[in-house]
Amino acid sequence: xxxxxxxxxxxxxxxxxxxxxxAAVAPAQPREQRAARATTPVLAKEIAVRTWSNGLRVIxxxxxxxxxxxxxxxxxxxxxxxxxxxTGISHFFEHMMFNGSKNYPSGDYDRLLEAxxxxxxxxxxxxxxxxxxxxxxxxxxxxxxxxxxxxxxxSLDSTSVESxxxxxxxxxRTTTDNNNESFLDEQVQAAAYxxxxxxxxxxxWPSDIERWSRQDLQDYFRTNYAPNNATMVFAxxxxxxxxxxxxxxHLEPIPAQPPPPVIRTVEPPxxxxxxxxxxxxxxxxxxxxxxxxxxxNDADVEALDLLSTILTGGESSRLYRRLVxxxxxxxxxxxxxLRGFDPGLYRILVTVSPDKGVEACESALFDELARVGRDGVxxxxxxxxxxxxxxxxxxxxxxxxxxxxxxxxxxxxRGDWRDAFAAPDRYARVTTRDIQALAxxxxxxxxxxxxxxxxxNEPVAATAKGGAR
Amino acid sequence: MMIRRVVxxxxxxxxxxxxxxxxxxxxxxxxxxxxIRDITLPNGARILLAERHEVPLIALNAYVRGGSxxxxxxxxxIASLTAEMLRKGAGKRSAEQIAEAxxxxxxxxxxxxxxEGFYVSGEFMKSDADxxxxxxxxxxxxxxxxxxxxxxxxSQSVDGILALKDDPGNVYRAYGGSYFYGAHPYGRPxxxxxxxxxxxxxDDALRCYRDQFGADxxxxxxxxxxxxxxxxxxxxxxxxxxxxxxxxxxxxxxxERVGGRRVLLVDKPDxxxxxxxxxxxxVSAVDSDRDVLDVANTAFGGTFxxxxxxxxxxxxxxxxxxxCRLQRFSVGGSVGIGSFTKNESTQQAIDLAxxxxxxxxxxxxxxxxxxxxxxxxxxxxxxxxxxxxxxxGQLAVNAFYGLGNEEITxxxxxxxxxxxxxxxxxxxxxYPPDSDLVLVMxxxxxxVRTVAKRYGPVTEIALARPMIQALRDARQRSRPTAx
Numbered sequence: 001x002x003x004x005x006x007x008x009x010x011x012x013x014x015x016x017x018x019x020x021x022x023a024a025v026a027p028a029q030p031r032e033q034r035a036a037r038a039t040t041p042v043l044a045k046e047i048a049v050r051t052w053s054n055g056l057r058v059i060x061x062x063x064x065x066x067x068x069x070x071x072x073x074x075x076x077x078x079x080x081x082x083x084x085x086x087t088g089i090s091h092f093f094e095h096m097m098f099n100g101s102k103n104y105p106s107g108d109y110d111r112l113l114e115a116x117x118x119x120x121x122x123x124x125x126x127x128x129x130x131x132x133x134x135x136x137x138x139x140x141x142x143x144x145x146x147x148x149x150x151x152x153x154x155s156l157d158s159t160s161v162e163s164x165x166x167x168x169x170x171x172x173r174t175t176t177d178n179n180n181e182s183f184l185d186e187q188v189q190a191a192a193y194x195x196x197x198x199x200x201x202x203x204x205w206p207s208d209i210e211r212w213s214r215q216d217l218q219d220y221f222r223t224n225y226a227p228n229n230a231t232m233v234f235a236x237x238x239x240x241x242x243x244x245x246x247x248x249x250h251l252e253p254i255p256a257q258p259p260p261p262v263i264r265t266v267e268p269p270x271x272x273x274x275x276x277x278x279x280x281x282x283x284x285x286x287x288x289x290x291x292x293x294x295x296x297n298d299a300d301v302e303a304l305d306l307l308s309t310i311l312t313g314g315e316s317s318r319l320y321r322r323l324v325x326x327x328x329x330x331x332x333x334x335x336x337x338l339r340g341f342d343p344g345l346y347r348i349l350v351t352v353s354p355d356k357g358v359e360a361c362e363s364a365l366f367d368e369l370a371r372v373g374r375d376g377v378x379x380x381x382x383x384x385x386x387x388x389x390x391x392x393x394x395x396x397x398x399x400x401x402x403x404x405x406x407x408x409x410x411x412x413x414r415g416d417w418r419d420a421f422a423a424p425d426r427y428a429r430v431t432t433r434d435i436q437a438l439a440x441x442x443x444x445x446x447x448x449x450x451x452x453x454x455x456x457n458e459p460v461a462a463t464a465k466g467g468a469r
Numbered sequence: 470m471m472i473r474r475v476v477x478x479x480x481x482x483x484x485x486x487x488x489x490x491x492x493x494x495x496x497x498x499x500x501x502x503x504x505i506r507d508i509t510l511p512n513g514a515r516i517l518l519a520e521r522h523e524v525p526l527i528a529l530n531a532y533v534r535g536g537s538x539x540x541x542x543x544x545x546x547i548a549s550l551t552a553e554m555l556r557k558g559a560g561k562r563s564a565e566q567i568a569e570a571x572x573x574x575x576x577x578x579x580x581x582x583x584x585e586g587f588y589v590s591g592e593f594m595k596s597d598a599d600x601x602x603x604x605x606x607x608x609x610x611x612x613x614x615x616x617x618x619x620x621x622x623x624s625q626s627v628d629g630i631l632a633l634k635d636d637p638g639n640v641y642r643a644y645g646g647s648y649f650y651g652a653h654p655y656g657r658p659x660x661x662x663x664x665x666x667x668x669x670x671x672d673d674a675l676r677c678y679r680d681q682f683g684a685d686x687x688x689x690x691x692x693x694x695x696x697x698x699x700x701x702x703x704x705x706x707x708x709x710x711x712x713x714x715x716x717x718x719x720x721x722x723x724x725e726r727v728g729g730r731r732v733l734l735v736d737k738p739d740x741x742x743x744x745x746x747x748x749x750x751x752v753s754a755v756d757s758d759r760d761v762l763d764v765a766n767t768a769f770g771g772t773f774x775x776x777x778x779x780x781x782x783x784x785x786x787x788x789x790x791x792x793c794r795l796q797r798f799s800v801g802g803s804v805g806i807g808s809f810t811k812n813e814s815t816q817q818a819i820d821l822a823x824x825x826x827x828x829x830x831x832x833x834x835x836x837x838x839x840x841x842x843x844x845x846x847x848x849x850x851x852x853x854x855x856x857x858x859x860x861x862g863q864l865a866v867n868a869f870y871g872l873g874n875e876e877i878t879x880x881x882x883x884x885x886x887x888x889x890x891x892x893x894x895x896x897x898x899x900y901p902p903d904s905d906l907v908l909v910m911x912x913x914x915x916x917v918r919t920v921a922k923r924y925g926p927v928t929e930i931a932l933a934r935p936m937i938q939a940l941r942d943a944r945q946r947s948r949p950t951a952x
Contacts, residue, residue: 331629390575
């Protein structure tokens with residue numbers, strides 16, 4: 001079946017967090033690539049990189065295990081580049097990229113790609129917009145024609161804009177408005193930022209979805225969809241020579257544009273706890289806590305990944321053991337890190353057991369977080385977290401898709417694809433002391449925003465356990 | 470993060486609620502399988518082994534025939550709880566020690582129940598192969614079912630259902646399938662419901678384990694970075710001495726096609742969208758037209774550019790996604806369209822889905838669509854077998870349904886050979902005509918009740934009610950009006 005799947009915003013962001021984590025872990029530290037080859041055969045194949053005259057950067061990782069190619073194109077534009085009135089436009093634009101260009105009318109992108117045996121998907125985050133294609137090798141020429149036409153000459157005709165507005169509103173209703181956890185997620189993120197655009201929801205506020213104009217889209221395209229704002233990665237059954245020849249023919253002629261405006265706003269330091277209460281129909285309460293954290297290339301990225309595993313990774317993790325297993329105040333818990341070009345958030349999401357209520361759950365949660373800062377973590381816990389990182393790395397290396405995403409993340413968020421292989425030293429160096437210091441700083445009461453979803457039940461009969469007859 | 474696509478929506482929940490779903494997709498121009506060692510032990514356990522050395526990982530997939538089908542009436546959910554209990558204490562390890570052992574080495578390990586089988590799956594670094602074997606052996610052969618863990622799990626399972634129901638997108642397909650199957654065993658929600666779960670005891674789990682678990686039910690597949698010559702004796706030693714399950718598998722009749730129309734309206738008063746499922750009887754996992762139907766359904770509702778998604782999303786903007794799924798079990802299955810739209814456009818969207826279905830039945834596939842679907846399946850297939858875990862999963866499902874390696878290796882050629890006459894025949898046989906439809910709508914009943922009545926006799930239940938009893942009541946009420 002198609003690999004396309006719907007992911008709630010929250011779940012999807014976890015995928016990104018994992019991606020970043022894995023991108024930064026490798027089992028052996030290659031000082032140069034040749035050294036890596038001896039110990040890690042999977043990495044042995046030659047990776048080639050080229051930046052073209054129009055600023056487009058292209059990375060190729062040949063891997064001939066399957067006759068397919070995974071391709072990812074990342075534009076450095078996301079909801080952080082928006083402003084009030086056009087929130088959600090980056091994500092809307094992601095949709096519009098499939099709705100017709102000069103030589104290929106709406107519907108052709110998917111029609112022609114599928115006919116050539118390929119599939120695609122795309123996603124938008126606070127930081128970037130990414131387009132993914134999974135194709136049999138024979139579809140390379142097709143995909144280059146389609147990509148070049150839409151980067152060069154997107155149509156943005158008004159019929160498509162109006163129709164796609166309906167699609168995106170349906171997406172918002174599906175992922176946010178009819179999902180209590182995502183709804184809370186949106187409110188908490190908005191409260192955590194008073195100034196920086198990371199406070200905007202990626203899907204956009206409803207009023208903006210209803211009102212953005214074709215002119216807004218045209219401006220946005222010109223500014224952000226230039227080759228100099230893009231990174232393209234290919235992994236699979238290709239050679240750098242054939243990819244570079246296709247780039248030269250199809251993409252190099254597309255001119256560069258002036259770089260997008262720099263995001264000037266810096267979030268002022270938080271001075272005290274913030275609290276958000278949302279009351280909505282439902283049966284199950286949620287608690288979310290976010291803490292201001294760092295950028296994707298900060299020095300403590302690895303420590304935070306490891307801390308995250310120690311807190312929520314699996315049924316042996318601290319928070320699972322305490323909240324779900326021992327106190328039984330929660331039925332599920334996970335976390336993710338919003339991490340990008342500007343200081344992001346570390347976020348913990350708890351599905352509260354309806355019987356126990358939020359107070360007991362909240363106090364157990366903060367008790368555990370304080371304990372990490374006070375007493376630190378054990379060497380065994382740290383070792384476990386490092387093992388998880390290594391295994392996850394190999395899981396990503398098992399597919400061409402994982403390889404492409406790993407390189408793309410390293411290039412875009414840490415400025416160099418080689419970082420994907422250079423990080424293990426940083427992970428290996430993390431000590432229990434580093435984790436404790438980070439926890440102490442991060443989990444400061446003044447640094448947190450708490451959101452609580454209080455379910456308000458309409459009096460429908462027999463909703464409680466065992467109450468139905 | 471926002472994602473563009475919604476086709477294939479909810480696979481995870483579908484797996485949890487509906488169990489072992491459709492047969493594997495297979496295909497691509499040149500599928501080379503590694504050598505597969507396929508043995509059956511004297512006690513009936515079947516073991517398949519294959520080496521894959523690209524990365525230092527080992528994947529394991531085990532099925533034990535049985536699953537939710539074996540739930541006694543009134544004890545729906547016991548198979549699922551029993552399977553989850555396997556990793557809550559086994560051999561000398563407590564639940565906590567099992568979790569610690571898995572997480573400590575960065576492993577993945579899961580147990581659960583599908584409609585037709587219990588499963589254990591795992592993925593570990595090659596250096597942890599012994600641990601993996603020891604875990605799978607002890608959870609299958611020596612689970613301890615600690616009472617405190619059972620009580621905890623039961624309570625969490627009830628809460629989990631409540632949480633799922635807070636978003637209709639999680640559950641509407643399950644309601645669709647269950648309402649279609651009616652009293653047939655495939656209609657059971659695998660996880661039970663709030664009410665049946667609450668009444669289950671540890672003794673029920675012990676009974677389920679004793680009756681349904683044994684070597685004669687086992688299919689165990691291990692693929693990855695090991696040598697068959699060293700893995701085989703270890704698995705023989707682990708499972709050679711296991712006895713047989715105490716009871717026989719229950720007989721399962723072929724599901725019947727629903728004649729006439731029936732509509733179920735599941736009320737969620739605060740919903741701003743209507744989620745709907747339109748379907749009827751489909752085919753089994755071993756149906757002789759299964760490859761033809763892969764092509765047909767890919768074109769109709771399996772891809773982004775499919776007929777359904779083109780009509781309902783790309784051209785009309787009515788929804789974020791529309792798709793059609795074939796759910797295929799051993800002796801039958803369902804075919805169901807799923808989509809959702811805002812309350813106000815409910816009628817327009819359902820009408821369009823029905824119109825698209827009618828046109829598909831009437832006209833089949835035009836040559837360009839047919840060839841596109843064939844290319845798409847064969848073009849994507851190699852990446853469905855890329856990892857050890859994917860291959861192990863595929864081999865296990867094939868073994869489960871009694872299909873050989875040819876199911877995979879011969880698939881590309883079979884797909885490439887699907888022609889429009891075969892598609893037309895299969896479509897006419899499998900996709901329901903306008904006159905015989907089950908429609909399930911989950912949404913705000915006050916807003917869409919009138920619309921629902923346009924499509925046939927309507928039965929209404931509340932989403933908040935436990936599903937099994939509510940559906941049973943609905944069947945009682947709808948019986949006189951069904952043809």
